[in-house]
Amino acid sequence: MRRPSSAIAFACVLTAAPTHAALAQRRPARAPQPAAAATPAFDSTFFRAHLWRSIGPFRGGRVVAVAGVRGQPHVFYFGATGGAVWKTTDAGLNWTPIADSALGAGSIGAIEVAESDPNVVYAGTGESPIRGNVSPGDGVYRSTDAGRTWAHVGLRSAGQIGAIRIHPHNPDLVYVAVLGHAFGPNPDRGVYRSSDGGRTWQRILFRSDSAGAVDLAMDPANPRILYAAFWQAVRRPWELVSGGAGSGLWKSTDGGDTWTDITRSPGLPRGIIGKVGVTVSPADHDRVWAIVEADSGGVFRSDDAGATWTRLNEDRRLRQRAWYYSHIMADPKDRETVYVLNTGFYRSVDGGRTYDTIPTPHGDNHALWIDPNDPRRMINGNDGGANVSWNGGQSWTGQDNQPTAQFYHVTATTDFPYQ
Secondary structure (H helix, E strand, O other): OOOOOOOOOOOOOOOOOOOHHHHHHHOOOOOOOOOOOOOOOOOHHHHOOOOOOOOOOOOOOOEEEEEEOOOOOOOEEEEEOOOEEEEEOOOOOOOEEOOOOOOOOOOEEEEEEOOOOOOOEEEEEOOOOOOOOOOOOOOEEEEOOOOOOOEEOOOOOOEEEEEEEEEOOEEEEEEEEEEEOOOOOOOOOEEEEEOOOOOOOEEEEOOEOOEEEEEEEEOOOOOOOEEEEEEEEEEEOOEEEEOOOOOEEEEEOOOOOOOEEOOOOOOOOOOOOOOEEEEEEOOEEEEEEEEEOOOOOEEEEEOOOOOOOEEEEOOHHHHOOOOOOOEEEEOOOOOOOEEEEOOOEEEEOOOOOOOEEOOOOOOOEEEEEEOOOOOOOEEEEEOOEEEEEOOOOOOOOOOOOOOOOOOOOOOOOOOOOOO
16 A cells, blocks of 8 residues: 655546637637625635545655665665655565655755664765755654654754764764755855764754855764765755865764865875765775766775875766766675766775676665675665665665655746636
8 A cells, every 4th residue: 555645746637628729719708797705715614525536647856865774674764855754574576665754854965774773764864966956954863662653852943964874883873965055155064063962963064154054974893984065055046056174084083073175185186176975895894986077087095095086087988977976885795896977877896996886776875774784785876766686786776666756947838728
């Protein structure tokens, strides 16, 4: 049984209507009428018994946040950019909206499940790929019962949230990458930390009111080691400006108390830096990958925990439309395997030098979660929804069970009545 969601788009199909000219030919001539009486007051009670229902098209929309649950192979979550939070307990065969009544924003930028307590789930609102039709968020929400109920836990002025990372042994210790408002300066940007499950927050890294945090990577072997990617960007009605002095890559070795700017470490690009994505290999915590938007950008790798870097690949397939993508994810078991998400879904098995394409049900890939125990089990988020794979991407579940499609424009014709 498919459940309707209050945070999804709805369409109404109108049958073709005769033209204004045709209607005029049918109408008999009428004598002038006296002035109409005043319109009676609108009775809103007439509509109170009516409920919205989706009449199509029944298909998935853009997803930039996905998560699975370690040790629960059939459970996954995704956050849609226009459809809030959804959950499956049967590995993607059926999806259920689980937060519509609790959330104040329908756009989800990040979602994360605590490894030490899978009942704890954090959702950050506001998508970070800031399209012209971007929807803002209203902060962070937390569930302590696996998504049945949610509570708002702060950062209401965050705007867009790029990533959430939870300490692997403490579900109350959480880090949030706040990109900020898409259309102008925002003093609330930066990396935030909470040690009490979101009751209070401390901003631990700030660059400027024009540059926000867009990605976070936590070393699985030592969660006190963090990497934070910053992006200076602004969206205007006629343009997107990406890059500036606030963009770059930072590292902490003490859980975020202090940070070191590693943007200009040997091997990384010089000049203007744009959007950055970063990931740490769980199989070798000294191995770090970054995908960097720059004139001499591409995929970079460090084998000494960020001290020095080597550019391994500058293929435009991996870094086109960097503001919309720039996502990179390390395999949890194999130090040589890394994934890059762009219009295509790409995998390298030689340390990041060359890439093969993995077919997905829809293009424009934005999110990936890989099971730390079994890398063949994964969930991918793209512009058509979320898809689950049990065989490393050889096959995927479908997207026709996710009514989260977005409508960017509604246009009326000049017909009478309009169509």
